[in-house]
Amino acid sequence: MQTMAYPPDVSSMRIDSVQRFNDALSHTQRMAGIGTITASVAHELNTPISIIIATCSNMKYEIEDNNLSAEQLLRYIGMIEQSAWRSARITESLRNYSTDGALETAVTDLNPIIEDALQLVQQQFQGEFNIRVETDLQPKLKSIICDHNRIMQVALNLLINARDAIGAGDGVIRVRTWAIEDDDQFAFGFSVCDNGSGISDESMAQLFNAFYTTKPSGHGTGLGLSISRQIIEQHNGEITAVNNPDKGATFTVKLPAMV
């Protein structure tokens, strides 16, 4: 019979498996982030691409019928051009999107970050969900040093959560940016306010926990807010949620001027 000279090092095994779990979790979190962005991009690109396809097919049909005036041709070209520009703007907002762990910081402005996130959802919100998006972006904000794409990902997560909280009813989402005065810790804020279901006491306590979701299976991983909090904490910022006095909820992010 073989005897063991030393007992196995249980403590290091535990650390090993915790490490493996953490690695797997952070991989899943990155994937969930990609999923959110990919789904939005795919959805938003669908409209301009459908317009381009339909317009080309109309043009072919009318050319075959010898029925295409120069005026009509110009109109069709204009529609294709507009849709192609829209597609380019959507893909542009994904530029440099990084899934790597390290922050990629640069001098930027908070408003274009929020506008990029809105760009990815606005068509879907208006068309499919009948949600009105109102913006109140404070003009001429001073520069901020942050990871543009990560902050955009947070804004996108908050917008999609707001959409889901509104559900089938007609909704309004208000997006605001502002400069925070007289505070040593934070310099900028942005908020996403909806008139949806609001947050129950039970959810309020668990919102930011990984895998906490009240959405039907297949509709939410429960990682959106935990990733968002992670990103904001990497920026030494703060993310909070409150129920509105009348209806719905507001998520507020506060960021320092530089990481």
Ligand SMILES: Nc1ncnc2c1ncn2[C@@H]1O[C@H](COP(=O)(O)OP(=O)(O)OP(=O)(O)O)[C@@H](O)[C@H]1O
């Ligand atoms: N604006 C909101 N209004 C009401 N409840 C919200 C709102 N945002 C988040 N929640 C609640 O918090 C839960 C967790 O949100 P989180 O973004 O982390 O995950 P998810 O949206 O369920 O899934 P995922 O973001 O991974 O697709 C949601 O399932 C929902 O119950």
Ligand SMILES: [Mg+2]
């Ligand atoms: Mg979410």
